[in-house]
Amino acid sequence: MSFVPNGLARAAVRFKPAAFVGTFVALMMASLIVSACGILLETGLRASVPPDRYAGAPVVAAADQQVHFGSGDNATTEQVPDRARLDAGLVAKAAAVPGARTAVADVTFPVGQGGAALTAHGWGSTAFTGDKLTAGRAPAAGDVVLAGTKARVGERVTLTTADGPRAFRVSGTTAGTAPTAWFADADAVRLSGHPGRVDAVAVLPKDGVTDGALKSQVAKALDGKAEVYAGKGRGGVENPSLAEAKEMLSGIGGSFGGIAATVAVFTAAGTVALSVGQRAREFALLRAIGTTPRQVRRSIATEALIVAPVAGVVGCLPGIALASWWFGQLKDKGAIPDAVDLSVSWIPLLTAAGTAVVTALLAGYMAARRPSRIKPGQALSEASVERLRPGWIRTPLGIGAVVGGIVCSRLAATSSGEDAANAALGVVMLFMLAVALLGPLVARLCAGLFGLPLRGAGAAASLAAANSRSNARRLASAITPIVLAMAFASTLVFMHTSEEKVAADQQRDGITADHIVTSDGGFGAAAVDRAARAPGVTSAVGLTKTSVLIPTGSGGDRYLQSASAQGVTGTGADLAGVQDLKVKTGELTLHKGQIALDAALARSAHVETGDRVDVRLPDGTKARPTVVATYGRGLGLSQVTLPAADVRRHVTSAFATEIWTKGGTASALKPLGTVNDRDGYTAAQSVDREVNAWANGVMAAVLGGFAAVAAVNTLVMTVLDRRGELGTLRLIGSTRRQVMRMIRWEALLVTCAGVIIGTAIALATLVPMMKGLTGESPYIPPLLYAAFAGSAVVLGLLAATLPARAALTSD
Numbered sequence: 001m002s003f004v005p006n007g008l009a010r011a012a013v014r015f016k017p018a019a020f021v022g023t024f025v026a027l028m029m030a031s032l033i034v035s036a037c038g039i040l041l042e043t044g045l046r047a048s049v050p051p052d053r054y055a056g057a058p059v060v061a062a063a064d065q066q067v068h069f070g071s072g073d074n075a076t077t078e079q080v081p082d083r084a085r086l087d088a089g090l091v092a093k094a095a096a097v098p099g100a101r102t103a104v105a106d107v108t109f110p111v112g113q114g115g116a117a118l119t120a121h122g123w124g125s126t127a128f129t130g131d132k133l134t135a136g137r138a139p140a141a142g143d144v145v146l147a148g149t150k151a152r153v154g155e156r157v158t159l160t161t162a163d164g165p166r167a168f169r170v171s172g173t174t175a176g177t178a179p180t181a182w183f184a185d186a187d188a189v190r191l192s193g194h195p196g197r198v199d200a201v202a203v204l205p206k207d208g209v210t211d212g213a214l215k216s217q218v219a220k221a222l223d224g225k226a227e228v229y230a231g232k233g234r235g236g237v238e239n240p241s242l243a244e245a246k247e248m249l250s251g252i253g254g255s256f257g258g259i260a261a262t263v264a265v266f267t268a269a270g271t272v273a274l275s276v277g278q279r280a281r282e283f284a285l286l287r288a289i290g291t292t293p294r295q296v297r298r299s300i301a302t303e304a305l306i307v308a309p310v311a312g313v314v315g316c317l318p319g320i321a322l323a324s325w326w327f328g329q330l331k332d333k334g335a336i337p338d339a340v341d342l343s344v345s346w347i348p349l350l351t352a353a354g355t356a357v358v359t360a361l362l363a364g365y366m367a368a369r370r371p372s373r374i375k376p377g378q379a380l381s382e383a384s385v386e387r388l389r390p391g392w393i394r395t396p397l398g399i400g401a402v403v404g405g406i407v408c409s410r411l412a413a414t415s416s417g418e419d420a421a422n423a424a425l426g427v428v429m430l431f432m433l434a435v436a437l438l439g440p441l442v443a444r445l446c447a448g449l450f451g452l453p454l455r456g457a458g459a460a461a462s463l464a465a466a467n468s469r470s471n472a473r474r475l476a477s478a479i480t481p482i483v484l485a486m487a488f489a490s491t492l493v494f495m496h497t498s499e500e501k502v503a504a505d506q507q508r509d510g511i512t513a514d515h516i517v518t519s520d521g522g523f524g525a526a527a528v529d530r531a532a533r534a535p536g537v538t539s540a541v542g543l544t545k546t547s548v549l550i551p552t553g554s555g556g557d558r559y560l561q562s563a564s565a566q567g568v569t570g571t572g573a574d575l576a577g578v579q580d581l582k583v584k585t586g587e588l589t590l591h592k593g594q595i596a597l598d599a600a601l602a603r604s605a606h607v608e609t610g611d612r613v614d615v616r617l618p619d620g621t622k623a624r625p626t627v628v629a630t631y632g633r634g635l636g637l638s639q640v641t642l643p644a645a646d647v648r649r650h651v652t653s654a655f656a657t658e659i660w661t662k663g664g665t666a667s668a669l670k671p672l673g674t675v676n677d678r679d680g681y682t683a684a685q686s687v688d689r690e691v692n693a694w695a696n697g698v699m700a701a702v703l704g705g706f707a708a709v710a711a712v713n714t715l716v717m718t719v720l721d722r723r724g725e726l727g728t729l730r731l732i733g734s735t736r737r738q739v740m741r742m743i744r745w746e747a748l749l750v751t752c753a754g755v756i757i758g759t760a761i762a763l764a765t766l767v768p769m770m771k772g773l774t775g776e777s778p779y780i781p782p783l784l785y786a787a788f789a790g791s792a793v794v795l796g797l798l799a800a801t802l803p804a805r806a807a808l809t810s811d
Contacts, residue, residue, distance in 0.1 A: 031315025041253025486758025506636025522655025598634025
């Protein structure tokens with residue numbers, strides 16, 4: 001079949017501009033969403049950072065930073081919370097390959113000097129970093145080379161290490177300005193807090209050996225015990241946040257992008273179908289004068305090919321702008337390394353434009369399928385009066401979606417943790433699909449229900465109710481986008497407000513400490529002892545804030561869930577003096593090999609007090625501590641509590657992150673670091689959660705904004721298509737005010753129905769989700785909800801009344 005534009009298609013575009021402008025806008029918005037999410041997905045897949053520290057090391061070996069869990073179809077991976085390290089014995093194996101000139105054990109860790117933080121390395125790393133001595137000599141055992149400090153060669157300095165304060169002789173200095181310390185290689189490995197482990201192995205080649213050949217030799221020698229990198233891959237070794245950034249971008253572009261693209265395509269298809277349906281009478285007349293079904297379908301396909309490619313290309317331009325803005329905001333908030341660039345290629349742009357074309361063709365074909373096949377007389381009859389019989393395909397699918405939504409809602413209500421969240425996401429998608437498929441039935445039900453009070457509100461309101469009942473398909477096309485906007489925006493935004501409210505309440509009730517001390521360099525055990533001896537202090541603990549991975553889920557759907565953790569320097573009694581975790585079972589003893597879990601997390605992991613739980617520590621190391629207690633305030637404090645001794649050797653910094661004290665004064669604790677009271681600390685933690693709130697807000701704005709534009713677009717199309725009807729009302733004696741009042745009542749019915757249905761879907765999603773995640777009901781700020789609902793109503797009224805006024809004025 002040839003799709004060369006024919007006269008009928010060109011005439012339809014020329015003389016029905018409103019319908020085609022609406023179609024153009026819908027397809028353009030779909031292209032915008034698909035292109036923006038596709039660009040972010042491609043950036044996540046291709047993201048890399050150039051090597052900085054390892055620029056002089058052609059080949060670098062490092063541990064796999066992914067934890068692999070499960071097997072077969074149930075296998076999953078998760079990024080380690082901190083950094084996985086290698087066995088130091090691999091250094092000798094790498095150095096022994098034929099093409100290696102030398103192999104250097106590289107470690108990076110913090111040390112303290114008088115409250116200041118220094119970054120420490122082994123002196124051997126200068127072989128590839130290029131740092132040179134400005135005075136003195138290289139460090140031997142017990143020596144240190146310093147940069148960015150006022151120390152002089154020959155002086156003795158005290159540095160706080162993972163093993164406590166140690167005295168070192170300054171053997172040399174370098175020209176660097178950043179506070180840095182270099183130790184002898186053996187000392188560096190021992191002082192790093194990870195004895196026998198190294199961050200990476202840098203391999204330098206002999207003359208004439210290529211990077212590729214050396215990489216192959218090292219990979220063979222290490223025999224799968226390390227990942228070997230060359231070229232751009234070295235940048236990810238020194239910057240582990242790259243993997244997190246790639247995962248986040250892939251999640252936004254893939255997971256959220258998939259949902260957003262589905263919604264966009266579905267909504268655009270509905271708009272195309274509405275545009276075709278509005279011309280059902282024209283197609284019936286064409287059939288009556290002898291036009292064949294093939295010619296009707298060809299005309300619709302040609303119309304799609306006139307509008308869709310242009311809409312797809314135009315939509316890519318704001319799509320690139322949206323992706324660039326989104327990416328820039330994530331980079332400004334520190335979620336993406338500065339060296340990562342946005343990747344814009346032809347692939348997502350061509351996909352977006354192609355999606356617009358395919359959507360228009362399929363939607364147009366499906367909408368024209370019946371009017372092009374039935375007999376001309378029947379087509380004219382159906383074009384005059386809306387067909388009431390439900391579709392034999394859409395209705396069973398819609399009913400199935402309703403049943404699936406109910407089942408998922410029940411499943412979410414009986415699950416906990418991430419299981420509840422995953423099931424609840426299925427609720428919103430299935431119910432939205434049901435609304436789209438059962439749109440005419442839902443619209444007829446809404447018209448009958450909301451039309452009852454309108455019958456007694458005057459002639460205009462009664463006529464609006466009658467119009468809504470007799471034009472259910474037109475009403476459904478306007479209601480569906482409003483339901484989309486309310487359901488998705490409410491779910492994403494109120495999910496965060498609910499978690500934020502629970503976390504804030506738990507922090508308010510759970511923080512009993514009078515002072516919380518923080519420092520950029522962290523705190524050694526001596527600092528915690530010093531805080532405990534401060535005047536008036538009755539309890540003091542050091543907390544090492546990190547994360548661990550715990551297997552959760554049910555049956556074959558088991559996966560590793562990241563959980564916030566605190567390693568406690570002190571006794572359980574001391575911790576109870578500064579935190580009220582609301583212990584539910586067991587006792588917080590916190591001896592070596594013991595762990596306490598948030599009750600919701602324990603339920604998700606299917607463990608109880610007295611059980612052993614599988615844990616992946618921050619560096620991915622396996623552990624099976626005994627659960628000695630469960631508590632109820634993990635969301636606001638920490639989901640996992642364990643002794644600092646069990647976690648200290650599995651994090652980059654072995655120092656405590658914070659010191660919490662009961663009693664004492666701020667002036668007495670000030671020499672240790674920055675002192676906050678409980679209110680100041682709570683405010684600081686709220687700032688940390690702002691990134692998550694911002695991400696949810698942006699996703700809600702993207703989906704809600706698209707749905708709002710689609711709703712306005714649909715309302716404008718339906719009103720402009722009724723110019724003949726409005727003119728007829730004027731001819732039979734209706735005043736302009738009466739007609740406008742009828743339009744406003746119809747718009748109010750549409751928007752209120754959309755808001756109510758969307759709210760119901762959001763609640764059906766949020767209630768089981770929040771019960772599983774927090775154990776509480778969702779928190780919906782009244783003013784924020786009123787803003788959502790009010791915006792939908794105002795937009796609906798404006799989208800209906802402005803084109804109606806223009807149509808009446810032109811008449």
